Amino acid sequence: MVPQPKVLPRFDELPLHDGDPPNSAWGLWGDGPESSLGSLNYLTDELVQRAIKEEVKTGERVGLNLPLDLFNPPLLGRARFEQKVIDKNPLVVNDDVITFNTQGSSQWDSLRHFAYQKDKKFYNGTTQADIHASARTAINGLQSWSARGLAGRGVLIDYASYAKRHGIDVHHFSGHAITLENVLNVIKEQGVDLLPGDVLFLRTGYVAAYKELDKAGRERVASVREWCGLGQSRETTEWLWQKQFAAVVSDSPGFEVRPPTEKEWHLHPILLAGWGTPLGELFDLDVLAELCAQNGRWSFFFTSSPLNYTGAVASPPNAIAIL
Template sequence: MPALPSVEETLGYFDSLSNWGRWGSDDRLGTLNLITPEKRVAAARLVMSGESISLSRNINPEDPDPLGTGLAVVQRFMGLGEVEQHMGKGAARFDGITEQVHIAAHGANTHLDGLAHYAWDGKTYNGFDLSEITSLGGSKKLSVHDAHAGIVSRGVLVDIPALLGVEWLDFSYAIGPEEIDAALERQGVVLRPGDVLLVHTGYVARTLAEGRNDPRRPNQPGLHAGCLPFLKEHDIAVLGSDAIQDVQPSGFPTLDLLRPIHAVGLVALGLWLIDNMELTELANRCRETNRYEFFFAMLPWRMMGVTSSATNPIALF
């Protein structure tokens, strides 16, 4: 398993990998700036068969926390509420049916992390003050609605279980940049600026097959902190995984580095993250066709002042 960088080196990433000011002092898009119109056009050329694969998990009110995220207390209130008639009610032959839906913003569902999700030393991405993010009424500076144009780019899957010849990674397996490079070489894919990088670990499939993880010991495979320079060097626009990006536990003795991919990625790089994706079908299709690049599209909710959006990204072949 690749060695972790030191605490000091990882803390230094907040400065050495920073994108603050790269796209202007008031920038709210971060790495989404890397997805240019030309990048979208190039991605569209990848569509050949028209086959579409969903990369999202179902949101089920009857099983709101299937991954054992520990947010079940919040998500238990997620659901349809009382489904009721609101129009006809016997006065006409038709009825209109409505409900209220409540979703834990960062629970087990597939969701996009906006740049307001994490702060470091009182600052969020691009130096915005934390007080502007946690203000009454929601984030005033950074929010998922900033991605209102959608996230449309070239998607690349990195299949780590296939590289290692296993069905899924062990809980707490730490993926290093060397393994990402090895997987890309095995798959015959070269990363390009503005790509959406999806990391398949098998975590969701294993959890659903073997049972929920213990929320008191949230062990998950994922990237270790040494991958952060790799993400910056390759100008990745969006990072997604079938876990939460960060290996858990992180391997660091300090709580400050509980989730360095989240902390450094969101705050310093302005890197948007997609947690808890469903990548099993995509991984199987990529293996069958030996094709690991595809047209990627995701349309986050245009909600202002929020740090997250439930979402249903797709891979189009």
């Protein structure tokens, strides 16, 4: 039985313990094996069962994974995807071997990806020394996620379509901040309710804009370390905490805007290292947005099966939305 918090602490009660990093919630999920799941503990058997019953209406399915080799050249200087097709002659058989950076395309960030930089600590106080103590330590990796999979109710906040309707010019490859007010307006227009344990999907339009670039444009963007995303603020962080999302996802390289609107509220350390909330980036949300619009509803059943190996820092999501 996953230990659910009896009462969610108020945001102004964070951190939960003296000496812990700002806004952290270490210990919220107890000290048992489930504690490493962080906010994925919201995805109880009862919640998943309810999501299946209430969200699967048409049976339409859409993969949310971009091609591993889409970003060429790779973003942020990461390693390039490579494939070697092996002819097993004299047998008429082929194998293939691929190498890639697990954050080179659609990805989950694990809880060992980004630490509180000043405190130098990951989720639940894990340090770099803990992670690098041996070649194959599993602490804060993805195996606990892979063992049970991610499944539950997803909700798409289609900011890209909202911006188009309202004549907002989105600058996808620079620091275009999506404010909390923007998000709340989209939620109101879409008429969607947010429930505890939801997986939040924020469509910025980044992937669609990238696909329209020519070769020169893709080469330029590969070296740009700015992008559109959720704007940082105290109000935004408090809203994320109160909504009790199991995970948050977007189609941009970092979920949150870069450079940050307010550095104090940089979300990577707070979500990953503070709350144990998985961050999904560069998900393919365009076809999903079309299906949601056609069906007139913005929630769906969502599944994901990350790669299963010891000490994974990140993984392609292997994600599917079912309407």
